[in-house]
Amino acid sequence: MAADLPHATIADLAGRLGRREVSAVELMAAVIARTKAVDGRVRAFNSYDEADALAQARASDDRRAAGAAGPLEGIPIGFKDVISVAGQPLTASSKMLANFVSPYDATVTAKLKAAGALCWGRLNLDEFAMGSSTENSAFHTTANPWDLERVPGGSSGGSAAAVAAGEATASLGSDTGGSIRQPAALCGVVGLKPSYGRVSRYGLIAFASSLDQIGPFARTVGDAATVLGAIAGHDPRDSTSVRQAVPDYAREMAALAASGRKWRLGIPKEYFGEGLDPEVGGAVQAAIEEYRRMGCEIREVSLPHTKYAVGAYYIIATAECSSNLARYDGVRYGHRSAEAQDVLELYFKSRAEGFGPEVKRRIILGTYVLSSGYYDAFYLRAQKVRTLIRRDFLEAYKVVDAILTPTSPTPAFKRGDKTASPLAMYLNDIYTIGVNLAGLPGLSIPCGFTLGGLPVGLQLIGQPFQESELLAIARAYEARTHWGDRRPDL
Amino acid sequence: MSYEAVIGLEVHVQLKTRSKMFTRAATGYGQPENTLTDPVVLALPGTLPVMNKEALDKIIRAGLLLGCAIAPVCKWDRKNYFYPDSPKNYQISQYDQPICIGGAVEIELPGAARNLMGEHKQIALTRIHLEEDVGKLNHGEGASLVDFNRAGTPLMEIVSEPVLRSADEAFAYLTALKMVMIYGGISDCDMEKGQLRCDANISIRPVGQAALGTKVELKNLNSFAFVRDGIAHEIRRQIAVVTAGGKVAQETRDYDGQTGASQSLRSKEMAHDYRYFPDPDLMPVEVDEAWKAAIRATCPELPFDRQRRLQAELELPYTITSVLVPDRDLADFFEETARLGAKPQVAANWITNDLLRELGAARVGLEQSKVRPAHVAGLVALVEQGTILSNAAKEVFIDMFRTGDLPDAVVARRGLKAETNLDELEKWCADAIAGNPKSVADYKGGKESALNAFKGPVMRAAKGKADPRRVDEMLRQLLSRA
Numbered sequence: 004m005a006a007d008l009p010h011a012t013i014a015d016l017a018g019r020l021g022r023r024e025v026s027a028v029e030l031m032a033a034v035i036a037r038t039k040a041v042d043g044r045v046r047a048f049n050s051y052d053e054a055d056a057l058a059q060a061r062a063s064d065d066r067r068a069a070g071a072a073g074p075l076e077g078i079p080i081g082f083k084d085v086i087s088v089a090g091q092p093l094t095a096s097s098k099m100l101a102n103f104v105s106p107y108d109a110t111v112t113a114k115l116k117a118a119g120a121l122c123w124g125r126l127n128l129d130e131f132a133m134g135s136s137t138e139n140s141a142f143h144t145t146a147n148p149w150d151l152e153r154v155p156g157g158s159s160g161g162s163a164a165a166v167a168a169g170e171a172t173a174s175l176g177s178d179t180g181g182s183i184r185q186p187a188a189l190c191g192v193v194g195l196k197p198s199y200g201r202v203s204r205y206g207l208i209a210f211a212s213s214l215d216q217i218g219p220f221a222r223t224v225g226d227a228a229t230v231l232g233a234i235a236g237h238d239p240r241d242s243t244s245v246r247q248a249v250p251d252y253a254r255e256m257a258a259l260a261a262s263g264r265k266w267r268l269g270i271p272k273e274y275f276g277e278g279l280d281p282e283v284g285g286a287v288q289a290a291i292e293e294y295r296r297m298g299c300e301i302r303e304v305s306l307p308h309t310k311y312a313v314g315a316y317y318i319i320a321t322a323e324c325s326s327n328l329a330r331y332d333g334v335r336y337g338h339r340s341a342e343a344q345d346v347l348e349l350y351f352k353s354r355a356e357g358f359g360p361e362v363k364r365r366i367i368l369g370t371y372v373l374s375s376g377y378y379d380a381f382y383l384r385a386q387k388v389r390t391l392i393r394r395d396f397l398e399a400y401k402v403v404d405a406i407l408t409p410t411s412p413t414p415a416f417k418r419g420d421k422t423a424s425p426l427a428m429y430l431n432d433i434y435t436i437g438v439n440l441a442g443l444p445g446l447s448i449p450c451g452f453t454l455g456g457l458p459v460g461l462q463l464i465g466q467p468f469q470e471s472e473l474l475a476i477a478r479a480y481e482a483r484t485h486w487g488d489r490r491p492d493l
Numbered sequence: 494m495s496y497e498a499v500i501g502l503e504v505h506v507q508l509k510t511r512s513k514m515f516t517r518a519a520t521g522y523g524q525p526e527n528t529l530t531d532p533v534v535l536a537l538p539g540t541l542p543v544m545n546k547e548a549l550d551k552i553i554r555a556g557l558l559l560g561c562a563i564a565p566v567c568k569w570d571r572k573n574y575f576y577p578d579s580p581k582n583y584q585i586s587q588y589d590q591p592i593c594i595g596g597a598v599e600i601e602l603p604g605a606a607r608n609l610m611g612e613h614k615q616i617a618l619t620r621i622h623l624e625e626d627v628g629k630l631n632h633g634e635g636a637s638l639v640d641f642n643r644a645g646t647p648l649m650e651i652v653s654e655p656v657l658r659s660a661d662e663a664f665a666y667l668t669a670l671k672m673v674m675i676y677g678g679i680s681d682c683d684m685e686k687g688q689l690r691c692d693a694n695i696s697i698r699p700v701g702q703a704a705l706g707t708k709v710e711l712k713n714l715n716s717f718a719f720v721r722d723g724i725a726h727e728i729r730r731q732i733a734v735v736t737a738g739g740k741v742a743q744e745t746r747d748y749d750g751q752t753g754a755s756q757s758l759r760s761k762e763m764a765h766d767y768r769y770f771p772d773p774d775l776m777p778v779e780v781d782e783a784w785k786a787a788i789r790a791t792c793p794e795l796p797f798d799r800q801r802r803l804q805a806e807l808e809l810p811y812t813i814t815s816v817l818v819p820d821r822d823l824a825d826f827f828e829e830t831a832r833l834g835a836k837p838q839v840a841a842n843w844i845t846n847d848l849l850r851e852l853g854a855a856r857v858g859l860e861q862s863k864v865r866p867a868h869v870a871g872l873v874a875l876v877e878q879g880t881i882l883s884n885a886a887k888e889v890f891i892d893m894f895r896t897g898d899l900p901d902a903v904v905a906r907r908g909l910k911a912e913t914n915l916d917e918l919e920k921w922c923a924d925a926i927a928g929n930p931k932s933v934a935d936y937k938g939g940k941e942s943a944l945n946a947f948k949g950p951v952m953r954a955a956k957g958k959a960d961p962r963r964v965d966e967m968l969r970q971l972l973s974r975a
Contacts, residue, residue: 087539100538107532109539206539213773242543242776323773326571329582330536334639346637350575373573373768382770 009037009169013226027077031060047165051124073119081171084125085208096140099357109206111234118233126161135431148491153415156186163190181435184447188410188460199442200245203238209327211320224478228252259475269304269403286451286459306395318385325369393441410447410460449486501655513645514625515542529642536580548647556593569772578628588769591622600665617654660725719750807837833870863897871900885909921954
């Protein structure tokens, strides 16, 4: 029985913990053992604290014994290393914060703790969440559990790989342009980016404030719904979080999925063009056929401004990051150059030594597009494009309930394949970026495997704050296909 | 050729709020270094700003008091620049949409003499916007240390149009602005605590020329007197440059109030590119009519309006109102005293002379004074009724100031009640007349002032407790019979 614990779902574990078939300490110990067995190869984690995790598990068992079990009581959840947990490292996989320990809890952390979850280790990412392969981590690369020669995707590669490899029951990531959905697709797990403003960003290291959103990785759609329910809601510490009641996502999802509703699903023609890997395209078409068999109405829709999304994204995201990352200056915390002789050198050398090449590239690009004389041509125009992209989606939602696309144009690629060309790397997010620009909820769910055994993800894009419906549409498919039940052979 | 100066002021005023502009950390001055901080103030990774509504209330109040239009939406921008006193290396500010637009500050120029009211003028404002203050650098031997206690304190920037014409006008502008801020409870404007800071943009042009000359920005003007002196110095410097055939360079200069000299800090070429853009962490906030109306309902009367009212309705002289009005608490004290029935001019005299003198001597503020409006009103009434005499009243006042006892109690305790026994008074007057036949003759011969010669002996006999008016009456009566 215990061997199976690291791969169990939250729903399953909640039952077994509740019936006292297993304790939180046994579960945590099994996940630790699994991590120790496989993480030497997967390298999903930047760090973890075994003793602290077991102490949390003991406290959880005590709470359960006292009759005070929360909805995620005893569930080990991993954290992308940009989400702060008081007393744990918070590195953003950057030399800049290699020795930084956060003194406070992110709002999502506080909420997960209140729900009884165990704050398990720190998961690797592309430095400051900038990248699509986790190869931009300043510490080490993470392997795709399905093929250790390949990348897990990114930027939340550690979060996706950990769930796929049985090193965490669920995990949190952040998604600015696809950083949850793309690695979820490449690692064969469920990844959900909620609507912008659904989950508090307080305690998330900012990359691009108007695009960033925290969301869950899980083994099933239901588990993703459970975690979302625990972390969503208005936060007085984040004025971009929305004052809107949080439904019981898991229950609403289950009820809607079981209702036999025939959804109207849109297929945007712009998402099936050049650059789409035939095996990925085939798997996605098969998924669309599955929905048709379920009685759903499949309609072609158009999102005409899609071709401008990558350009607008790299202007807005880099502009915001150039300002958001200005605080890493070596003055109050983080890396400080030992060579600096004066204040200017302190800035130049600390930042030159502390940031990796992709982070620098984006800071420089963002500084440029905000410069006097260029602002209107770049930033302002990109914001207008953003408005048009959102309008495209809202227009489509007049005739469809959700939109289906591939999550990523290709399955997991080999390590080093795309590092030479930043542009080739940026195009990995071509199907996911529009969702962030439009502030919509998006989800990736496993929809098949390539002949080489690599997972393929189907992206479902929902209407603003209609996460229950989005989850239900995904759940209805999951219930018929079970692609997520497969496990990598490690 | 004669030149005129064109001056615009940028005044930074810290708002008096309990917590900082974008987080709950407390504001304050003089606390141990880096104690008024939290993760947001220190810009720790992952922290976010959340707007302080009290700060927005206060700047709207300032805008309403100064007749500004209030923008329908409060929008925030980031001003990007690196400096160690700025924790995020950007300042949250308002760039293209300030919350207050237009408006004016009414100023009073120095009068021809101290006791004469000077000319009043309206100084137009360009805008007022809200931003966050930065920390403070302390430069020591071999190291510079940063104190973030001040960082994040709400700060208003009040920008005047370039319509001031002299150092005196600039001084009057600051004085008037400070008065309005204190009246509105918006800021204490204590320059020593950095609650008010002023930069001046100064240019000169030949009288009659419409085009503006090249402007110089003067910084570090850290007292009202230094503002006046620094501007006067800069005007002289620019005239000297131009008169000598030179050109004024566009630059920022630093004025040293101690030496009375200035030096160049940076030229125009070194100007920053702040890369302003809307702060994506803060949603724009709508300022609706109901919000403005609620604030307007709590706005006090403006100081100069109050001065005009006190002069017109209560017939107080300028010499009195110019002391009372600039200090809102003192003026409130006075108005409360008058409301309790005291004759306004008499009460105002007590307050501006005796009360201020005693407070000054005791080195205490009005709020600590044991003499309250009821004491002054009571004292004025006792004198009015003739219960005590004016010299006794002075003694009563000093006693009240020390003990806080009400005037009735002091009079009773010290036995200062005026003598009203007419038989006794008649005897003292008769004695005085009998003892001075020469003055009787003088008086009868038409020399009115001879009457005074009898008063001294009467007062001595009465041990000071005789009412001078009654003494006067009695003497005339007896002399007419003699």
